[in-house]
Amino acid sequence: EAxxxxxxxxxxxxxxxxxxxxxxPISGHATLYWYQQILGQGPKLLIQFQNNGVVDDSQLPKxxxxxxxxxxxxxxxxxxPAKLEDSAVYLCASSLVAVNxxxxxxxxxxxxx
Amino acid sequence: xxQVKQSPQSLIVQKGGISIINCAYENTAFxxxxxxxxxPGKGPALLIAIRPDVSEKKEGRFTISFNKSAKxxxxxxxxxxxxxxATYFCAARGTNAGKSTFGDGTTLTVxx
Numbered sequence: 001e002a003x004x005x006x007x008x009x010x011x012x013x014x015x016x017x018x019x020x021x022x023x024x025p026i027s028g029h030a031t032l033y034w035y036q037q038i039l040g041q042g043p044k045l046l047i048q049f050q051n052n053g054v055v056d057d058s059q060l061p062k063x064x065x066x067x068x069x070x071x072x073x074x075x076x077x078x079x080x081p082a083k084l085e086d087s088a089v090y091l092c093a094s095s096l097v098a099v100n101x102x103x104x105x106x107x108x109x110x111x112x113x
Numbered sequence: 114x115x116q117v118k119q120s121p122q123s124l125i126v127q128k129g130g131i132s133i134i135n136c137a138y139e140n141t142a143f144x145x146x147x148x149x150x151x152x153p154g155k156g157p158a159l160l161i162a163i164r165p166d167v168s169e170k171k172e173g174r175f176t177i178s179f180n181k182s183a184k185x186x187x188x189x190x191x192x193x194x195x196x197x198x199a200t201y202f203c204a205a206r207g208t209n210a211g212k213s214t215f216g217d218g219t220t221l222t223v224x225x
Binding site for chain 1: 117119147154156157158159162204211212213215216217218
């Protein structure tokens with residue numbers, strides 16, 4: 001069974017630029033999560049999708065972050081414009097349904113200069 | 114407000130020793146407590162999990178102890194091996210498969 005795929009694996013941008021991350025969840029998984037993991041901290045949920053609907057985006061900075069899940073499968077997370085404090089690893093995870101185990105992708109390491 | 118507090122921040126044990134990582138939570142609405150293992154460059158992977166209706170769960174060398182009244186739970190790694198060297202995160206999930214809140218992690222180093 002293929003795992004959660006994310007790209008790119010690394011991205012370096014300057015502040016005020018925009019960036020987008022892509023996630024392909026495990027086939028058949030209805031629930032998809034985006035987490036932000038700042039160095040030395042645990043993952044923090046940014047947004048949770050159930051199929052293509054948003055379940056929880058209470059911690060998503062909506063003035064600069066946006067996310068969508070196309071046709072309930074792949075998802076993209078965008079930051080525009082980026083700030084220095086956005087430097088982090090962005091993790092995507094999926095689960096069959098919300099009560100089941102979450103499987104994490106390898107993450108995208110973002111550095112904002 | 115940090116809802117899940119994890120300690121210690123880092124831990125060094127000798128091969129064959131016992132590693133113990135502790136977590137405390139505040140929200141009594143949490144009903145699922147997983148532990149994740151994360152290697153450098155990888156995403157977290159579920160190691161073991163417990164629900165509050167049991168006080169202990171064991172899977173191989175890994176054991177979760179849960180104290181509902183104290184709102185604390187811990188991970189015990191018996192016979193620790195160098196391959197166990199990783200960062201460990203505790204988490205707590207709200208009822209009805211609500212949002213998961215993670216601790217800040219413990220970096221474990223097992224010396225040969």
